[in-house]
Amino acid sequence: xxxxxxxxxLTGNPDxxxxxxxxxxxxxxxxxxxxxxASNSDVLKSYVNLEKQVGADKVxxxxxxxxxxxxxxxxKLGTPENADEYALAVPEGFENNYDxxxxxxxxxxxxxxxxxxxxxxxxxxxxxxxxxxxxxxxVTESQQQQETWESELKKEFGTAFDDRVSxxxxxLREFGTPELQSLIDASGLGSNPEFVxxxxxxxxxxxxxxxxxxxxxxxxxxxTPDMAKxxxxxxxxxxALYDKGHPEHNVLNAKLTKLNELAYGVDVVAGxx
Numbered sequence: 227x228x229x230x231x232x233x234x235x236l237t238g239n240p241d242x243x244x245x246x247x248x249x250x251x252x253x254x255x256x257x258x259x260x261x262x263x264a265s266n267s268d269v270l271k272s273y274v275n276l277e278k279q280v281g282a283d284k285v286x287x288x289x290x291x292x293x294x295x296x297x298x299x300x301x302k303l304g305t306p307e308n309a310d311e312y313a314l315a316v317p318e319g320f321e322n323n324y325d326x327x328x329x330x331x332x333x334x335x336x337x338x339x340x341x342x343x344x345x346x347x348x349x350x351x352x353x354x355x356x357x358x359x360x361x362x363x364x365v366t367e368s369q370q371q372q373e374t375w376e377s378e379l380k381k382e383f384g385t386a387f388d389d390r391v392s393x394x395x396x397x398l399r400e401f402g403t404p405e406l407q408s409l410i411d412a413s414g415l416g417s418n419p420e421f422v423x424x425x426x427x428x429x430x431x432x433x434x435x436x437x438x439x440x441x442x443x444x445x446x447x448x449x450t451p452d453m454a455k456x457x458x459x460x461x462x463x464x465x466a467l468y469d470k471g472h473p474e475h476n477v478l479n480a481k482l483t484k485l486n487e488l489a490y491g492v493d494v495v496a497g498x499x
Contacts, residue, residue, distance in 0.1 A: 304342030375417040393429030454489035
């Protein structure tokens with residue numbers, strides 16, 4: 227019986243061929259070639275080196291449904307252990323108006339939310355800028371409202387504006403309290419037409435009422451355009467205005483001219499001049 231096909235114990239089976247370490251790994255052939263692995267020993271070394279590189283800094287994600295506040299990975303992401311460890315620098319341009327109590331509050335809120343330091347600073351800056359921007363918008367709107375109210379009063383009171391405002395201030399000093407004045411200042415209603423009209427009436431009531439200062443044209447607290455128009459209507463109804471021979475003719479014409487200036491801002495010649 228021939229033993230050629232079987233070979234011997236020492237030489238083995240010559241027809242069996244040589245075994246390759248990557249046999250059965252055909253689907254990873256491209257990776258093996260790209261990495262230059264020549265043996266399973268190379269693969270093991272590559273894995274060990276990879277684990278050394280990422281193992282120490284690896285962050286294990288919290289399990290689904292777990293309490294994120296209790297997760298151990300926050301410190302590795304940059305969340306400080308204590309709230310006072312957030313630096314929170316004041317955003318550039320806001321140094322003069324920055325409220326330090328805001329940063330104290332924000333530190334506590336950020337730490338409670340487990341916010342990493344870098345994200346906390348970014349959100350803090352955005353919040354400060356938005357808040358300061360809103361304050362400036364309110365100041366601008368308030369100034370515009372004050373200007374609108376004052377323009378309305380000046381148009382209504384005409385040349386009597388200063389006198390009416392003075393009367394209103396006198397009434398506030400007489401009947402108001404320091405608390406009321408502070409409240410008016412804080413609310414921005416000091417120029418509100420309704421407030422000014424009301425206190426002007428009170429102030430005028432404290433005096434002798436509207437009378438011509440020079441016995442001719444303006445009241446004690448000034449003559450408003452509407453008051454001037456009423457006076458014009460009365461004078462135009464006086465026949466003496468149209469009678470050059472009447473002793474009051476010149477006086478009425480002079481008064482009418484001044485009243486027209488108060489009512490319309492122009493010198494209107496009326497009557498039989």
